[in-house]
Amino acid sequence: MPASGLRATARIRAVADGRGGTALPLLAGEGPLALRRTRGAGAEARVVLVGAMSAPLGGDHLTVEAAAGPGARLALASAAATLALPGRGGEPARYDVRLTLEDGASVRWLPEPLVSVRGSELRVHTRVELAPTARLLLREEQVLGRSGEAPGLLSSRLTVTRGGRPLLDQELTCGPGAPGGWDGPAGLAGHRALGQLLVVDPAFAGDPPAARVLGECAVVTPLAGPAVLVTALAPDALRLREVLDEACRTFHG
Numbered sequence: 001m002p003a004s005g006l007r008a009t010a011r012i013r014a015v016a017d018g019r020g021g022t023a024l025p026l027l028a029g030e031g032p033l034a035l036r037r038t039r040g041a042g043a044e045a046r047v048v049l050v051g052a053m054s055a056p057l058g059g060d061h062l063t064v065e066a067a068a069g070p071g072a073r074l075a076l077a078s079a080a081a082t083l084a085l086p087g088r089g090g091e092p093a094r095y096d097v098r099l100t101l102e103d104g105a106s107v108r109w110l111p112e113p114l115v116s117v118r119g120s121e122l123r124v125h126t127r128v129e130l131a132p133t134a135r136l137l138l139r140e141e142q143v144l145g146r147s148g149e150a151p152g153l154l155s156s157r158l159t160v161t162r163g164g165r166p167l168l169d170q171e172l173t174c175g176p177g178a179p180g181g182w183d184g185p186a187g188l189a190g191h192r193a194l195g196q197l198l199v200v201d202p203a204f205a206g207d208p209p210a211a212r213v214l215g216e217c218a219v220v221t222p223l224a225g226p227a228v229l230v231t232a233l234a235p236d237a238l239r240l241r242e243v244l245d246e247a248c249r250t251f252h253g
Contacts, residue, residue, distance in 0.1 A: 004089055005059025008033050012064075014045055014105075016071035021045070031055070033062060036079075044073040049111070051080060056122060058087020061094045068105035068134075078111040081143075081237075084152060086119035092153075097126040101134035113141040113193075113237050116175060120152030125159070132163040133202055137252050139244055141195035143237050144174055144188075151175040151192070160227075162200065167225050191217065191233040193240040199251045200227040209251060218243050 010033035013026035022045035029035040032055035040046035049064065056062050068074045084093060095114075101107050116122060130136060140158065144151035155178075157171040174182050174194075181187050188194060204226035212220050218232035230247040234240035 004091060005057065005061065005087060005093070006031055006055060007061050008055070009063040009065065010035055010049065012047055012066040012074070012076070013069070014067070014072040014074040015069040016043075022072045022074060033064065040073075040075060042073075044075050044106075044108075046075040046077070049076070049078040051078070051082070055085075056082075056093035056095055057085045058093050058121060059089055059091040060087070061096075063096045063098070065098045066107065066109075067100040068102060068107050070102045071104040072102075073106045075108040076110070081112045082114045084114065084116050084120040084122035084154065086117065086121075086152065090121075092121040092123055095122060095124045097124075099126075099128045099136075099138075101128070101130045101136060103131040103133045105131065106135040108137040110137070110139045111141075113143050113195075113240075114154075115143045115146060116151040116154040118145060118150045118152055120154075121177075122152065122154050124154070124156040126157070128158075128160040130160070130162045130167075130200060134162075134200070135202070136160075136198065136200040137248070138198040139195065139248070141193070141237065141240055141244070142174075143240075144192045144194075153177045158196075158198070160198070160200070162225055162227075167200070167223060167227060168198065168229065188233060191235060193234040193237050195232050195234075195240050195244055197230040197232075197244045197247045197251075198227065199230075199248075200225070201252075202226050204228065214247060214250075215243050218247070220247070
């Protein structure tokens with residue numbers, strides 16, 4: 001049977017312009033994935049993902065592909081939170097993000113939170129491929145249900161390779177139908193907002209961050225490479241952002 005739901009892809013290509021800045025020779029969005037270039041800082045080009053319609057609904061498949069060429073600097077953000085909504089056929093929705101960073105490139109992927117709405121099912125997979133000299137700042141924030149609402153089923157996976165070698169591969173599933181214990185004391189412990197901040201910086205090779213607790217429900221984990229992962233839980237999206245912003249100031253400046 002043919003797949004139902006919306007299919008849409010946003011494609012971004014950033015290259016160094018030879019004058020100390022970054023050009024965007026490819027900036028193309030489809031359907032709900034509208035792209036807008038906004039004012040960047042210094043050599044950095046900034047692109048905002050603007051939701052042009054309600055998505056993803058059950059059965060939808062959305063993809064964001066961004067590539068940064070040698071020496072390019074790119075900041076990616078979204079204008080508003082993404083709501084995972086139930087569809088008519090009961091099929092899961094998919095949201096894929098693919099980031100490719102070549103030598104000396106720098107990418108900041110800082111979207112607004114993803115909200116898992118009651119009755120929805122969403123599978124998110126973020127894949128990142130970095131050259132050894134590339135720098136990455138990546139933030140993920142997920143909110144389980146709107147205010148006073150039970151969440152949908154949310155599966156999220158983050159896969160990162162650096163120089164062709166695995167740096168990080170982790171997956172988490174929350175909500176009705178998830179493996180038992182996801183909301184217990186060894187899981188989210190009743191928290192409804194969860195997130196992480198990944199910083200990959202070649203400068204960490206000579207001075208790696210130390211593992212430590214950052215606040216009441218956040219931890220700093222150095223990875224086997226010039227990278228650090230901050231994982232946090234919070235009662236709501238506002239508190240989660242405060243924790244991750246503090247981590248960003250600490251490890252990214």
